[in-house]
Amino acid sequence: MRSALFDKVDRLTLDRLPRTLLLLGDYGCGKHTLVKYISERFNLEVENITENISSELIDNISQRTSPSLYVIEGMKLTLRDENILLKFLEEPLKNAFIVILSESKQSILPTVLNRCQVWNFESYDRVYLNSLINTSCNRELLLSIANTPGKILEYQQYPIEDMFNLANKIFLNIHKANFANTLSLSRHLAFKNEKDKYNVSLFIDILLECCRKLIIVGKLANYGVYKLTSKLNNNKLIFNIDKKALFEHYLIELKEICG
Amino acid sequence: MTLQNLKTSIENKSFKPTSFILLSEDKFIPLQYINAIQKDLGFSITYIEDLSVISPDIEDIFSVETQDINTDIIVFNTDVVDFSNDILYNKNNIIIVTSKIDKSSREYYKNIIVEVPKLVEWQVKDMVYSMCSGIDNKYLDWLIKNCNNDVNRLYNEVSKLSLFNESERESLFLEMSNEGAFEDLSANTIFNFTNAILKKDIKSLKTIFDEIDSIDINDFGLLTILYNNFLNVINIQLGTNPTPDNLGMSSKQFNAIKYNCGYYSANQLVIIMKILSDIDRKIKSGEFPIDIMRDYLILSVLSQ
Numbered sequence: 280m281r282s283a284l285f286d287k288v289d290r291l292t293l294d295r296l297p298r299t300l301l302l303l304g305d306y307g308c309g310k311h312t313l314v315k316y317i318s319e320r321f322n323l324e325v326e327n328i329t330e331n332i333s334s335e336l337i338d339n340i341s342q343r344t345s346p347s348l349y350v351i352e353g354m355k356l357t358l359r360d361e362n363i364l365l366k367f368l369e370e371p372l373k374n375a376f377i378v379i380l381s382e383s384k385q386s387i388l389p390t391v392l393n394r395c396q397v398w399n400f401e402s403y404d405r406v407y408l409n410s411l412i413n414t415s416c417n418r419e420l421l422l423s424i425a426n427t428p429g430k431i432l433e434y435q436q437y438p439i440e441d442m443f444n445l446a447n448k449i450f451l452n453i454h455k456a457n458f459a460n461t462l463s464l465s466r467h468l469a470f471k472n473e474k475d476k477y478n479v480s481l482f483i484d485i486l487l488e489c490c491r492k493l494i495i496v497g498k499l500a501n502y503g504v505y506k507l508t509s510k511l512n513n514n515k516l517i518f519n520i521d522k523k524a525l526f527e528h529y530l531i532e533l534k535e536i537c538g
Numbered sequence: 539m540t541l542q543n544l545k546t547s548i549e550n551k552s553f554k555p556t557s558f559i560l561l562s563e564d565k566f567i568p569l570q571y572i573n574a575i576q577k578d579l580g581f582s583i584t585y586i587e588d589l590s591v592i593s594p595d596i597e598d599i600f601s602v603e604t605q606d607i608n609t610d611i612i613v614f615n616t617d618v619v620d621f622s623n624d625i626l627y628n629k630n631n632i633i634i635v636t637s638k639i640d641k642s643s644r645e646y647y648k649n650i651i652v653e654v655p656k657l658v659e660w661q662v663k664d665m666v667y668s669m670c671s672g673i674d675n676k677y678l679d680w681l682i683k684n685c686n687n688d689v690n691r692l693y694n695e696v697s698k699l700s701l702f703n704e705s706e707r708e709s710l711f712l713e714m715s716n717e718g719a720f721e722d723l724s725a726n727t728i729f730n731f732t733n734a735i736l737k738k739d740i741k742s743l744k745t746i747f748d749e750i751d752s753i754d755i756n757d758f759g760l761l762t763i764l765y766n767n768f769l770n771v772i773n774i775q776l777g778t779n780p781t782p783d784n785l786g787m788s789s790k791q792f793n794a795i796k797y798n799c800g801y802y803s804a805n806q807l808v809i810i811m812k813i814l815s816d817i818d819r820k821i822k823s824g825e826f827p828i829d830i831m832r833d834y835l836i837l838s839v840l841s842q
Contacts, residue, residue, distance in 0.1 A: 358824065458808055459777035462769065466786075514819055521818040524765065528815035531808060 282400055284313055293321045293346070297396040298371035301353070301379045301387065304400030306480075307429015310380045314350055323348040323376065332360040337367050346374040353381030355518045361388045368394040383516060403427060416440070423492075424484045434481055442477050446489035450499055453530075454537045461534045462527055470523040479522050480515060487512045503536050541652055548574050555581065555611050555631040559619065559647055561639055562654035566689045568635045571654075572613055584609040587790040589625065617797060622646035657689050665689070669696045672704035673711050684720055686749075695720070728755045732763045735839055736771070738801045743836075757831045764835065765814045767798070772807050775799040806842040813838045 284302075296317070302310045318325045324347040328336060332351070340349065351364070367377065368391060379395060381387055405422060411431045412418055420439045425431045445467060453461060469476035490508045493499035511529045515522060539558055547553035553575060560568035576583045611631050618638040626632055626647065644651065657665070666678050685691045699707050714720065731753065734743040746753070770787075774780045774795050782792040802810065817835065820826035826834075 457776055457778065458804070459773050459775075459780075462772060462811070514823075517819065517822050520822050524815040524818045527769075528812060528819070531812045531815065 282309055282313070284398055284400065285316055287398070288313070288317055288320055296321060296376060298375070299368050299377045299379075299395045301381060301392065301395035301397045302400070303381055303384060303397055305382055305427050305430070307425075307427035307431075307433065308400040308403070309428065310400070314348065314378055314380070317378075318348050321346075325350060327352070329355050332356075332363050334363060334366075337363065340367075340375055341372050343374055346376070348376045348378060351377065351379045353379045353387050354383075354516060356387075357518075358388075361391050365390055365394070383513075386516065386518075424481070424488050434478075437478055437481055439485070442482055442485045443489060445477075446482070446486045447493070449486070449533075450490060450493055450504065450537075453534055456534070458531070458534065461530050464530055465523055465527050468523075468526065479526070483512055483515050483526075501536060504533065507532055507536065539650070539652055541654055544571065544652055548579065551579060553579055557626040557630055557632040558650040558652050559626070559634045559636060559639070560652050560654055561636055563637055563656045564689060565615070565635055565637060566693065567654050567657060569615075572633065572635070575611065581610040583611050583613055585613050585615065588793065589614055589621075589623070617794075619643045619647070626650060659687060662687055662689050662692065666692055666696050669700045670707060670711075672707040673699070674708060677708070677711055677715070681720060727753060728760060728763060731755065732760065732767055733798075735764060735836065736767050736798050736801065738840065740840075743840075755832070757828065757835075760832060761814065761817060761835060764839070765811075767795075768807060768810055768814060770795045771799055771802070772811060776804055776807065802842060809842055810839050 288296075302313060304310055314325065317323065324345060326347055327350045329350070329352040340347075356364070365388075367375075371377070377395075379387065379391070384392060384397075403426065408422060408425065408428065408431050409418060411428055412421060412435055414435045416435050417440050420443055421431065421435055424439075425434045449464060467477055468479050468482055470479060487505075487508050490499065490505050494502065494505055499505075507529065511525065514520065514525055539556070544553070548571070560571065562568050572583060575581050609631075611633060612629075613633050613635060615635045617636065618640070619634060619636045620640040620643055622643050626634070627650075639647070639651070663679070663682060666682055667675060670678055681695065682692060685695065699711060702710055730742070731746050731750075733739075734746060770785075770791075773785050774792070777785075780792075782789045785792065787795075814835070817826065817831065821828050821831065
């Protein structure tokens, strides 16, 4: 099953391909795959310019003669980068197609957003996602937190059940723990990509799902906890954020709410 | 034993290993005595990080296997002596070097404390002049002022100069000085800064802040160090049964952090952690300008 956006690309010719495109979709939905598809369909060279956006680069690109696709990871753009980009977007160059990839509209400046054609990735069918699971992991739990093919393929290698158990324990027992004990929870997470600890982004997804489930079954009465966890889930997307500090701040506030 | 007795016994080589405490505001002179015992008298010296290494009786949260140390003299360099233990009376080869001793320990060890006065200004000058003969005193006075009279720092600098022949020293000094080798000399580092905040030592903080531009401090580095320090303090001060093992740290680190506990209440520590853990997010989401981060860090922590 592929996204309808691929069919949309098939119906286009090069002169109808948008000069400035924003691909919007969750992690693992296929943004990079679509970029590769576009480049192969229209025989365009692809260059990721996220790390070196500058006026000099834009000038350099304006002198190139072969048509190319310039990819920008929207989540990594600074305010300075976005302002330089505005000039690029306002006066599209003949041989340049710009594609910005982002998981969230909120991370892109409105002035940049207004100058792009936005293509949204639609949600994936649960049956299709289920068919991608090829390990003996708990399917129900995995499907509750992984809504894209990329997430399914990546997350199924992790101990999802153990992570859900830990998340449950946090919400149900935090009121009994002291502060030192509460902060020690961050030792379970791989902030430095440690192999024997839990993936940080995945664990935060699991925390949110766990919180939602506990509220639904009535084991967690405090809606403030959900708001706080949701805020954590959004803030983890801020580029270059110190996730350990973010998580520990969350734990302190969670402890304060829960008592 | 008095300091004079110790000095005489080293000078006339009659010193025999015995246990005592060298107490001095500045450890420079005590460590020079130990150097002399080692180099001039030929005794072997072993430095230990913790007294529990040689005595199972020392009260400690964790259990450390005692070691048989085959050496003439054992030296334990610590910031504070706040224990009373027979070990110094039972063994005859332990020297403790410390800058502070609490009241009850002072009473317990009163017969074996050797108080070493700190070097005063003219003594520091004397030391520098004698080690750097051949260099005009006016240059050496400038160096002393630049090092803020810090004898440890000065000793490091003049030791390098004293390696050279007397006739070469002044030209070398001027060359080094022109190249900026002595510029931005500050005895303080980012760690002095964070320790002063951790211990609410306003006096030290004021001194360090006056020369902040000559200390290499990166604002995010400052945030990281302060954050980790306060986290360690919380783990030990607010933990139910903290041990080096369950906190994943060495016993030396654990003991060092213990002495940083108690300056803030539990409530203050929680508020401080909340502030420190949110600064990174605020800066990276644009809510907070980075150029005021350092001042904000200091004020928000110290105002608790």
